Amino acid sequence: MNTMDTIIKETTKIVFPFILVYGLYIALHGHLTPGGGFAAGAIIGSAFALLVISFEKKDLEHKLIIHDLIDIKSVSGLLMLLVLSKLGYHFRDALIDSQTIFRLWSGGFTAMMNIAGMLMVATAIILIIYSLEKEAWK
Amino acid sequence: MKILYKNKIEAATLLLVFIFSVMLIYGAGGIHTSGDISGSAVAQQYLHNGSELTGSTNIVNSIVWDFRGFDTLGEEIVFFTGAIGVALVARNIKKTRKAGSGRKR
Known part of the structure; x- marks a missing residue:
């Protein structure tokens, strides 16, 4: 896996945080603009895919501890977060009453679900990419 | 029938597939064309009261993450x-x- 040259590596270093911020923007504005949890999670997962395919294993291991970040336990925790946020629908009316429409702080339950879904989809995609790439690195 | 299909299961499967295809084509005729929500009470409810019920202005997102x-x-x-x-x-x-x-x- 020593194929990627310097241009790709340096470009990835520059572009990677911007892709993360863009995915976060898509999730946070999911109730106002097109997009949402699935699209944001896919964007963040694609950022990590770019990182994984452009760097080698020894470059990544000390920069970003993927092995601690992507554990099955963490994905299960995010799924639990999703289930909990789904169970918290008793508070949706009070939440919507306290918000004004067309603002960033609106959307009520939809906004929370977007963020939880983004975390869920992103970690699932990162888990898939990392576990497949780990096989290739061996 | 006896010449075309070797056993009864194949013939029965093909008959079932034919029946379901006819049902699907018949059912697809009842789907509203795009933009016409006059016959669907659910679509009217989503479009007219969706932003007040969910608080979100992106109606697609509110359907995906809230209504459904x-x-x-x-x-x-x-x-x-x-x-x-x-x-x-x-x-x-x-x-x-x-x-x-x-x-x-």
Whole structure:
């Protein structure tokens, strides 16, 4: 896996945080603009895919501890977060009453679900990419 | 019939496929054309009262994550199961192979 040259590596270093911020923007504005949890999670997962395919294993291991970040336990925790946020629908009316429409702080339950879904989809995609790439690195 | 199909199961399967195709084509005739919501009470409810009921102005997102949230939760669970399955297949096999194959050494 020593194929990627310097241009790709340096470009990835520059572009990677911007892709993360863009995915976060898509999730946070999911109730106002097109997009949402699935699209944001896919964007963040694609950022990590770019990182994984452009760097080698020894470059990544000390920069970003993927092995601690992507554990099955963490994905299960995010799924639990999703289930909990789904169970918290008793508070949706009070939440919507306290918000004004067309603002960033609106959307009520939809906004929370977007963020939880983004975390869920992103970690699932990162888990898939990392576990497949780990096989290739061996 | 006896010449075309070797056994009765094949003939019955083809008959079932034909019946379901006819039902699908018949049912597809009842779908409203795009933009016409006059016949669908659910679509009218979503479009007229959606922003007040959910607080979000993106109506597609409010349908996916709020009105049909349990459906989306099921989708997420399916997606999660797929990710876990990939991780299970492509995990570090070396360790388990070493532990399992004691009789080979």
